Amino acid sequence: MTSKVPMTVTGAQRLRDELHRLKTVERPSVIEAIAEARSKGDLSENAEYDAAKERQGFIEGRIMELEDKLARAQIIDPATLSADGRVVFGSTVRLEDAEGVQVTYQIVGDDEADLKENKVSISSPIARALISKREGDVVEVKAPIGVREYEILQVTYQ
Known part of the structure; x- marks a missing residue:
């Protein structure tokens, strides 16, 4: 059984954008690099070929x-929440x-967390304490x- 992954609308769009870039830019680029390295002959000691194959493996893994x-x-739009x-x-x-220091955080999915953007993971200690x-x-x-x-x-849903 596969578990749902909570994600904001923004986080889902970022993943879609990365997936699109990998499929339309990175994958064709690495295929071209492999073809070019193959055209140079002996593959047994071809560092360019090895590097391109390694990059291809990374890209295919990330796509999957x-x-x-x-x-x-499980895409959740905070603006539609009525959590009272x-x-x-x-x-x-x-x-x-x-000490009177104020800070603002948005609680997001694990893949979206970024302290520079004040986004904390749902599984972080602070988010677990706040839920x-x-x-x-x-x-x-x-x-x-x-x-x-x-x-x-203050608690807002935006």
Whole structure:
């Protein structure tokens, strides 16, 4: 049984875009590189051929991985959620720590997580602590640096 992979609309589109690029740009390019390396004769000591074959293996593996993830994707549009103020997958949460420092995170799928964009994985300690909580709740997050407390200031679905 295959499990569903939660993903935002934006995350699914990024995977589709990468898949399209791999199939329409990268794959034809590596096929051309293999053909060119083959035309040079002896393949037993042809580094260009070996490199192109290795690249082809990587591209084909990544295509299969993306196709699998997209086939199993459970695409969730945060804008259509009515979670009654609770923190759920796809929601954006504004937090304040004990020192008064505010930060905003969106809870996304594992493949979409990117701290530079303030997107945290649903399986991260902070997301697990926030799920099902509401504005005004105080949560404890067990992080590698120790336990941190955050107050939920705002929950939005965008």
